[in-house]
Amino acid sequence: MRVGAVAWIGLAGLAVAMGIGRFAFTPVLPLMQQEGSVTLVQGGWLATANYLGYLAGALICIGWHPGPARAVRWGLLSIAVLTFAMGLTEGFWIWLILRLLAGAASAFVLVGVSAWAMPRLALAHKKTWSGYVFSGVGVGICATGVICLAAGSLAFGARSTWICLGGVAAVFALALWLPLRGDDGHEVPVTKSRAAPLRGEARLAALCYGAFGYGYIIPATFLPALAREVITDPLLFGLIWPVFGAAGAISTLCAAAFLPHHSARRLWIRAQWILAAGVIAPVFTINLYVLLFSALCVGGTFMVITMAGIREARRLGGTSAARLIALYTAAFALGQILGPPTVSLFHGGLAAPSVLAAFVLVASSLALGRGASAPETSE
Structure with a gap:
C-alpha cells in the first residue's frame, strides 16, 4: 500500500x-438540551460514560492485542451502529450504555490506527507524516461541528442529527473496510527489547499528562452548551465547535513540523499555559469573542500537548516507552473521567470546575518546568 494511502486511511479513521x-x-448536547431530553448534569454523566468506555477499550487493547487493521474496521463499524442507535432510541440509561460502547469502539480505532499507520510511515521514512494522520482528530471534530451547525440552523432535532452522523460514520466504515481487510496479517515487525523500570520523573510526567486530561475536558465537553446559554442564534453558538476542530487540525500539522527540532517538554509546558488561559477565560465574562478565544486556545493545544507528551514519554521511557505510553493513556483517561462529574458536584455550574481545571493545568506546568532543563536525547 502506498504511503499516501496509509496517511489518508489513518486520517479518516481518526476523524x-x-x-x-x-x-x-x-x-449535539445543546440540541438535546433544547428539546429537554437531557439536563447539563445528565450530559456530564453521558460524557463520563464515553470516557470510561474509552479507558476500558484502551485497557482491552493493551491486554488483548487485536490485529490493528481488524480493530480499526470493527471499531468504525461499531461507531456507525451505536451512533445510529442514539437517534433511534430514547432514555437516559440506554444512551449511557450506547455512549459507553462508543467510547470503547473509539479506543479500538485510535489504538489500531496508531499501531497500523505509524510503523508503515516510519518504514517509508515519513515519520513527520504522522501529523497528517493525527490531524484527523481535528478534522473530524470540525466536520461534526459543521454538521451540527447546519442541523441547528435548519431546526433539525437531536435525533435527526444523530442519525445523520451515524450515516457519515457508516460511509467511512464501508469505504475503509476493503483496504484494511486486504491488510490483515501484514503487520510491520517491531524490535523488542527488555523493558527497564520506570523512573520517578517518568511517573511524574504521566501524572501531569493525567492532569492535562482533566484540565481540557471541561471545555471539550461543555463549550458549545455554554455558548448556547448566552447566544440565542444557532448560527453563532454553533460556530464554537467547528472553530475548535479547525484549530486542532491546523495545530497538529504545525506541531508535526516543529517537534523534531525542539524540546517536547518545553512545547508541552507552553501549550498547557495557553490551554489554561482558554479554560479560565469564560469564568470572567462570556460572549461570542471570549468563547471563540477559548475554542482557539483549547482546540489549538490539546493535540499539540498529546503529540509532545507522547514524544516525551518515548524519551523518558527508553526501552519501557510502550509501558509508559500505556500509563499515560490510563492517566489521561482517568483525568477525563473525573472532569464531567465535577460539574455535577457543583450542580451544573461551570465556573468553579473551570477554575479548578485551570489550577490543575498550572500546577502540572510548574511540575513539568522543574525538569525542563534536563538534556534530551534525539530519537
Whole structure:
C-alpha cells in the first residue's frame, strides 16, 4: 500500500473515531438540551460514560492485542451502529450504555490506527507524516461541528442529527473496510527489547499528562452548551465547535513540523499555559469573542500537548516507552473521567470546575518546568 494511502486511511479513521465516536456528543448536547431530553448534569454523566468506555477499550487493547487493521474496521463499524442507535432510541440509561460502547469502539480505532499507520510511515521514512494522520482528530471534530451547525440552523432535532452522523460514520466504515481487510496479517515487525523500570520523573510526567486530561475536558465537553446559554442564534453558538476542530487540525500539522527540532517538554509546558488561559477565560465574562478565544486556545493545544507528551514519554521511557505510553493513556483517561462529574458536584455550574481545571493545568506546568532543563536525547 502506498504511503499516501496509509496517511489518508489513518486520517479518516481518526476523524470518525474522535469526531463522531468520542466528541459528537459535545455539539449535539445543546440540541438535546433544547428539546429537554437531557439536563447539563445528565450530559456530564453521558460524557463520563464515553470516557470510561474509552479507558476500558484502551485497557482491552493493551491486554488483548487485536490485529490493528481488524480493530480499526470493527471499531468504525461499531461507531456507525451505536451512533445510529442514539437517534433511534430514547432514555437516559440506554444512551449511557450506547455512549459507553462508543467510547470503547473509539479506543479500538485510535489504538489500531496508531499501531497500523505509524510503523508503515516510519518504514517509508515519513515519520513527520504522522501529523497528517493525527490531524484527523481535528478534522473530524470540525466536520461534526459543521454538521451540527447546519442541523441547528435548519431546526433539525437531536435525533435527526444523530442519525445523520451515524450515516457519515457508516460511509467511512464501508469505504475503509476493503483496504484494511486486504491488510490483515501484514503487520510491520517491531524490535523488542527488555523493558527497564520506570523512573520517578517518568511517573511524574504521566501524572501531569493525567492532569492535562482533566484540565481540557471541561471545555471539550461543555463549550458549545455554554455558548448556547448566552447566544440565542444557532448560527453563532454553533460556530464554537467547528472553530475548535479547525484549530486542532491546523495545530497538529504545525506541531508535526516543529517537534523534531525542539524540546517536547518545553512545547508541552507552553501549550498547557495557553490551554489554561482558554479554560479560565469564560469564568470572567462570556460572549461570542471570549468563547471563540477559548475554542482557539483549547482546540489549538490539546493535540499539540498529546503529540509532545507522547514524544516525551518515548524519551523518558527508553526501552519501557510502550509501558509508559500505556500509563499515560490510563492517566489521561482517568483525568477525563473525573472532569464531567465535577460539574455535577457543583450542580451544573461551570465556573468553579473551570477554575479548578485551570489550577490543575498550572500546577502540572510548574511540575513539568522543574525538569525542563534536563538534556534530551534525539530519537
